[in-house]
Amino acid sequence: MISYSVSGRALVVALMLATAGPVNIAAAQTQSHAPAQGTAKVPGTTLSIDELYRAKSLIGTTPEGYSWSADGATLLFLWNDEGYGFRDIWSYSVKTGKKTRLTMLGRDAKPEQRGIGQAVFLDRGRVAFTLGGQLHIRSANGTVTKVETDKQGIRKLAVSPDGRQLAFVSGTPADPRNRVAPGGLLWVRDTAATAGNVARRVAGDDDPKVYVDSFHWSDDSRAIAFEQADDRLMPERDIYYYAKGELQNNRVIRAFPGDETTKTRIGIVDLASGTTRFYERPEAKDPVWDYGLSRDGKRLFISGSDMEAKAHTVYVYDVASAARETFYTLREPKHLRPDWKVAWAPGDNGLILLTDRDGWLHLYHQPSAKAKPRQITSGKWEIASFEVDAAHNQLYFVSNQSYLSDRQLYRVPVAGGRIERVSTAAAGTNEPVYAPDFRHAANFYTNDTTPGELYLLDLAKPGSATQVTKSPQPEFYAQIWANIGYVEFPSHVDGLPLVGRLSLPANYDSTKRYPLIVGSVYSDAVQNQWGGRRAHPTWGIDQYFVAQGYIVLNVNVRGSWGQGRDHNQTQYNSYGETDINDLESGVRYLVDKGYVDPKRVGIWGSSYGGLMTIMSLSKKPGVYAAGIAGAPATNVWHAYPAQQWIMGPPTGKDMPARYEAQSALYQAQGIKDPLMIIHGTRDPVVLYSDTVALTEKMIAREQMFELVTLPGANHGWDTEGLDQTRFAFKKMADFFDRTVKNKK
Template sequence: MSRFRASGRSAAALLLIASLSLPGIALAQAQPAAQSHAPAQGTAQVPGTSLSIDELYRYRSLVGIPPEGYSWSRDGGTVLFLWNEEGYAFRDIWSYSVRTGKKTRLTFLGRDAKPEAEQKGVAQAVFLDRGRVAFTLNGALHIREADGRVIKVEGDKQAIRKLAVSPDGSKLAFVSGTQVDARNRVTLGGILWVRDASAGEGNLARRTVGDDDPKRYIDDFHWSDDGKAIAFQQADDRAMPERDIFYYAKGGLQNNRVIRAFPGDETTKATVGVVDLASGNTRMFERPDAKHHVWSYGLSGDGKRLFVSGSDMEAKEHSIYLYDVATGTRETFYQLREPKHLRPDWQVAWAPGDDGLIILTDRDGWLQLYHQKKAGETPRQITSGKWEIASFEVDRAKRQLYFVANKSYLSDRQLYRVPVAGGTIQQISGPAPGTHEPVYSPDFRRIADWYSNDTTPPELYLVDTAKPAAKPVQVTKSPQPDFYTQTWANIGYFEFPSHVDGVNLLGRVSLPANYDPSKRYPLIVGSVYSDAVRNQWGGRRAHPTWGLDQYFVAQGYIVLNVNVRGSWGQGRDHNQTQYHSYGETDINDLESGVRFLVSKGYVDPKRVGIWGSSYGGLMTIMSLSKKPGVYAAGIAGAPATNVWHAYPGQMWIMGPPTGPDMPKRYEDQSALFQAKGIKDPLMIIHGTRDPVVLYSDTMALIEGMIQREQMFELVTLPGANHAWASDTLPQARFAFRKMADFFDRNVKNRD
């Protein structure tokens, strides 16, 4: 029996402007009441936005530039954020005062930026003392003084990043690159530096940890609570192979030389250390499995102990080691092995009073919180239920845990808190469905909240944790005025069974606002990927296809996303069925969504298209090959056709390149070896510079297709990276127009 749920509403007041009574799915379109352009009762709505692809994707963004980079002052009274109120790409620094309720633009560095350059602007900003702000721009460190002057400091260092002020506010730490090559490109090695936070101009930082080897670098660090030490993670790529990616662009042959491992190759060696700032003494803490992953680490409040949370390369065994900082003595605090485990979603933090560790783990089948006080003991479960926690923070003073979870519904990410001792879970975010990404003030009194839902582009809201029922304060308003004059897709969610094994699946469907139940519509499945169903603007934040989806709906398509197996949020048993199953279980889930919409009368079964990029490209090619006739056509962007060339981390799912079932296991999961069944139209879009999915693998695929006389269309993007839709606006618009034309010819207008 399937279940259905309407789309979310904004955190602000909303006006329901359309309610469609459809067979099987309840949907509702909503817009902010203050900007509503609702038709009179009973009047027909237009199909969707009237804008073209070029108008949807423009330098002055229609949906605005979302506020990012939230950072609180030490007293929790002011929050910094990076934003552009005019909708251009360049983000300047803004602040919001909790006391006055006023937001203020602190820098005007983007005034002279050319929109077509698509400069991203300030990358990070943090408060120093006396109203001063440190920030990075183009890899250089700057300070905005309290009087508004901007000065550049540490001018002898490049690629400065990861700014962090000590807990007492006296010092600023950061990581910088180590060298510049012959083409004036910074090699992203990393040295850890510390400077006096009250200092001004000059190169005053003291090298704390690291050397000039660009292949051995500080990857991350954390201050101790007393500001006297820093725990850090050092990455060592010296054993990893380097690979040349040759391509033609800008009138000549180019080489993108990268450090890049394939399954079975040597990978990054991660080591955690602690440096005492007064003496400069550094101790590195060795693990018995030094080549394995480190997922998190942290010093105790008293600075005497260090935990390191990691796993084997296949993410099957989760281990937490506890160290004595003074002696380096190690004990195994926690260990659990699960042979089919797929996702390294574990998180660890010190409990209040350093009374053991808080562990986020799916040991009972769902990602929930546990408290373990001593090494080897069975952890006490704090939260439970058939829902999952995405992240958490510890409020040590009040002995509470704040967390983000889909407790309310599978597609939501709401804010909650619970006592460390366990008990009643309290929802902190408002009742409106959607996605929250919180940054907590130091005292946990307030939350700087990135919030979005299916009808609301992301904005900054302020949540008062002492008044969780109160309406949050909206700080930013990012969309341009003409955003509110458009009619957008009608979006909702439905649950349905797999047609193969009956497992419950979740879908997100976008319908034209003037949907006619008597018609059967063409369908586009995608962009297909894992974790593809989320109640937020555009569905998938990592892929800028919100406008393309809206365009398709306005042209009379239905758009479907499916939370395929291997995705977060529906429990360990749900995602573990993806084990050794790239291009099998996942594409069955996609087909189940198509079958369901066809059975409910939404979709014309002869006019179904599918598309995705990277892993989504793998699923697209596998679907066309293994399920002929289900899809009229498919588009594969940067398709991961050969899992022998995947990142080693993909071994979580596909396993290591060894064993008696090799090479068959890898060939079964590689579209390169499974493309013989493709008969329906296929378009491939790929950038020649791609270091993630090699363009040469696309060449290998199409060479085989040519030999088999299989037809396809190839769109080559010279010099484009893996995220080909994010490189430049002209390139994205070109590719999206090619996609729209391809689907119109082969799906919508198919005879």
């Protein structure tokens, strides 16, 4: 048993009790009270894992894929009002407040079909959309016609600003000997066309390893700027696995640190002449984070950095001559996160930069290459994203100004001055998509007790919101869900302030000490939204754990967004060290405060979270009773090269010791407590062979573990069908009940 020292820091919690009806997001929510002492006991949800994860989703199907009409009067979105997975197209009228289902394709869909991928307005009430990688057009009378039938993998639909042309990317017919590359050809089709294969190819290469990755229309609709990726020098790797009773091979293009990586070029194609010009950078292998044409079409910016994300550079080019100037540059030796964003300022008066040059991610205006960036926003909070409302000389941005876990919408004049909150007073997460005239925004809103819904924001009336969808099934409101809030505590190592998201049983009893599950552990794990992290469907397993009498904790570990550069840069070269100390600090704090039984603490996470789980069990014996590592990234020698922003380059006098210190494969000797590993054999992100390498070492050392192999499963092992999700989560629940909850 480990001893803990009392931190002396007061508990700060935002606890929002679930209700028996819909949550009114306009109601203010506080962040100031701890769990009510002596709260009357009420039952938590009694649902099983099978009942939580079902074909007709209890929490409903989230609305996605928002797209505005050119006049900002009508919104398209993808949704299923019955809770099934297939999303059809819906429209919403700003004037009448009426939503209408435009397609009924989900009624005949198979359970595994995910629905329509994207929908955009054309003209005369017509809508273009993708389904199964095929392009369709829905006429105003509801007739659906499949077009461009000679193309596969159609995606990234974008209508030109003048409304006359539709651009899209399609796959490249792959060489039969090589089907590993995604391919990507850029096409343009007249929106007036109603049938046939009439699109003309404007960019892309027949080699599927050279492909258009993204593109932007010019404001005058005469040109398209595009990003071309070239994977020809990257290695191909065979991932052999058994599934469906026979040997399979998932051959992928996959670089390890030190290998050749994707080379990126930005080009502009003139649609009238068909000519393309590329705008070269000094290092084509360095990543591009943003690019964009000026509104007059005369200049192009490209924002990029080195592979380690230590030096941020923005180049500006003269479109006609391709002459390049270095517009902005900043190098920070311990910089970690490539969160920079760039856009043209109103009137093409230089650039708006989102950068952490003062230690926090804020907005700056730089009118010319020789000018000093002028700071527009400031404070000990960070901005996640922004958009330029050029017509009104203002910037809309999403930030955590109100609280670390929040994502609220604000606006500020480009000239600086008063920041105005646009989203409602309710705590939570907002993800807006703005109408072309910035009069309204389609807003995905969620909080800790409310699954995500579509709201309409009237930007002329800050604080107002009209709910458009209601997704959860009636049974959702009959349950008593977890009591969720936030705790603040210092690191037990260096005192740095940390924040955790805490889920308590609805009938929490302050006289008891509860078993604790830390996880799923990851970076950016503390956010006020339904289910915590949305990358995995863990909302149900978290609720199940809490209903079974566990407390669940997520910690905003170093390397996470939201607490400034000083907070995250201490994670540099520190996978499995500083981060797992932060997790332990959360455990110590809850034990000190009397919430948790120190003998009954479990930890789990997937991918990077699996790395932290194995490192925690090895380096901190006795802190955790058991751990579950899903698809664990045990060997950073096999990480993506982009992860060098934390682990550093695979060169130098401190190699290979530096990489081995950050790899669980080489650090697992100390594991004495129960470990379960869950991994899919087809995984190209974290190789199953790395899990095998770890288990071989553990067997040689006579260390006990449990291995759950999911044949043919990919990296998202808990997202590949209900059967697999239920199976894996039941294995997890049984393991933690045996090793944590019922531990003697």
